[in-house]
Amino acid sequence: MRDPDVPRLPSSPGFWRSPLRGPWLTSVLGLVLLAGITVLFVTGLISYAAYNPGLSPVNDKTPDKGILGFYLFAWPTRPHWLYRLNQGVHVTLGITLIPVLLAKLWSVVPRLFALPPARSFAHALERISLVLLVGGGLFEFVTGVLNVQLDYVFPGSFYPLHFYGAWVFFAAFVAHALLKMPTALRNLRHLREERNDLVSPRPAEPTVSRRGALWFVGGGSLLLFVTTVGQNFDGPLRRTALLAPHGGGDPGSGPNGFQINKTAAYAGISAAESGEEAWRLVITGRTGTVRLSRAQLAELPLHSSALPIACVEGWSTSDQWWRGVRLRDLAALVGYDVGDPPDLFVESLQRHGAFRSAALRANQVADPRSLLALYVNGEELSPDHGHPARIIVPAAPGVLNTKWVARMTFGDL
Numbered sequence: 001m002r003d004p005d006v007p008r009l010p011s012s013p014g015f016w017r018s019p020l021r022g023p024w025l026t027s028v029l030g031l032v033l034l035a036g037i038t039v040l041f042v043t044g045l046i047s048y049a050a051y052n053p054g055l056s057p058v059n060d061k062t063p064d065k066g067i068l069g070f071y072l073f074a075w076p077t078r079p080h081w082l083y084r085l086n087q088g089v090h091v092t093l094g095i096t097l098i099p100v101l102l103a104k105l106w107s108v109v110p111r112l113f114a115l116p117p118a119r120s121f122a123h124a125l126e127r128i129s130l131v132l133l134v135g136g137g138l139f140e141f142v143t144g145v146l147n148v149q150l151d152y153v154f155p156g157s158f159y160p161l162h163f164y165g166a167w168v169f170f171a172a173f174v175a176h177a178l179l180k181m182p183t184a185l186r187n188l189r190h191l192r193e194e195r196n197d198l199v200s201p202r203p204a205e206p207t208v209s210r211r212g213a214l215w216f217v218g219g220g221s222l223l224l225f226v227t228t229v230g231q232n233f234d235g236p237l238r239r240t241a242l243l244a245p246h247g248g249g250d251p252g253s254g255p256n257g258f259q260i261n262k263t264a265a266y267a268g269i270s271a272a273e274s275g276e277e278a279w280r281l282v283i284t285g286r287t288g289t290v291r292l293s294r295a296q297l298a299e300l301p302l303h304s305s306a307l308p309i310a311c312v313e314g315w316s317t318s319d320q321w322w323r324g325v326r327l328r329d330l331a332a333l334v335g336y337d338v339g340d341p342p343d344l345f346v347e348s349l350q351r352h353g354a355f356r357s358a359a360l361r362a363n364q365v366a367d368p369r370s371l372l373a374l375y376v377n378g379e380e381l382s383p384d385h386g387h388p389a390r391i392i393v394p395a396a397p398g399v400l401n402t403k404w405v406a407r408m409t410f411g412d413l
Contacts, residue, residue, distance in 0.1 A: 010113040019203035027184035029104040036097045043090035056359035056413045061159030077367040080394035084310035088232040091314025099220035129175045136169025231315040246315035255377030258317045264383035267350040285334025285410040294388045305369035311398035324373035327365045341365040347407040355399040
């Protein structure tokens with residue numbers, strides 16, 4: 001039989017009876033999220049800048065961003081592991097913070113049902129910011145996890161949803177942090193906890209201490225970290241990335257035995273169109289158009305670069321040894337100074353899907369490590385790694401390292 005003295009509605013203070021809830025626990029979780037979400041927001045903005053969205057419409061997945069793109073800058077090529085580090089931190093930290101976020105929401109759930117909805121204008125603003133904070137946080141974490149898992153079940157493109165959602169969420173997050181930071185710091189300093197609406201007036205018997213609850217949350221975060229971070233490395237550590245689609249699985253052996261994001265079969269690349277007889281690279285520039293077979297490309301001066309592949313989903317490879325023709329040397333074939341090449345527009349044999357074409361800035365073309373790669377680790381590229389030729393550029397997101405290259409157009413974009 002239900003105790004008639006226990007309230008039935010979640011809007012009643014006595015409905016929530018956990019003895020763990022209180023200002024101290026909420027403050028600890030809130031300060032962890034304050035640091036973690038700030039890093040997530042900054043690395044997310046940096047990741048977006050890496051696409052060089054201001055360069056060309058094909059790179060810009062949020063064309064109506066307006067002033068939200070105020071911070072964009074020309075993406076550098078040094079250090080060559082920059083995007084790998086940034087995106088690895090962004091995705092791994094985001095997944096690691098999931099238990100902390102859920103624990104924080106659990107710790108303040110009574111406030112989500114509190115009545116009346118607004119006791120004053122200031123209180124109404126705080127409640128609105130709380131709705132945006134909770135809704136925005138759940139939206140960002142859910143869409144981020146789905147993108148990492150390659151499960152695109154949400155309506156529309158991931159890029160604008162996650163980008164605009166991040167700005168809404170972070171604005172509410174900053175407003176909430178400014179309101180609550182003094183209280184949170186005061187709660188952590190005091191040995192005796194202040195009582196507020198989070199403390200149950202009729203607490204149940206405790207089954208675990210608050211510090212025990214924090215250890216439980218921390219253990220969950222550690223488990224997610226261990227089963228995710230390995231996707232940033234090759235070798236045995238990758239097998240621990242059980243929650244990552246590019247971890248755990250065996251990509252094969254040999255020189256081409258490292259992770260891929262999209263197979264040739266998935267992209268619709270046939271052996272007939274990529275074979276030696278049919279395939280020709282079309283290069284267009286100031287002095288006209290040049291068509292080269294793969295054999296002709298292999299006769300040009302070849303250079304090697306040790307570069308990783310890093311993708312927006314957070315996975316990456318270690319440095320692979322690529323060998324091919326420098327992009328700036330290809331620009332010289334169509335009338336540009338090898339020391340001052342222009343921007344580059346690259347098109348793939350792939351006919352459908354996002355980033356079947358991509359634009360590269362002049363500084364990326366000019367870098368001596370930027371190649372039209374023909375070989376990797378001493379062997380010809382496999383079809384899944386972009387045979388007959390692919391772009392490889394230091395510090396660029398994986399989707400800008402176009403595979404199955406068909407056409408290259410040099411010039412100002």
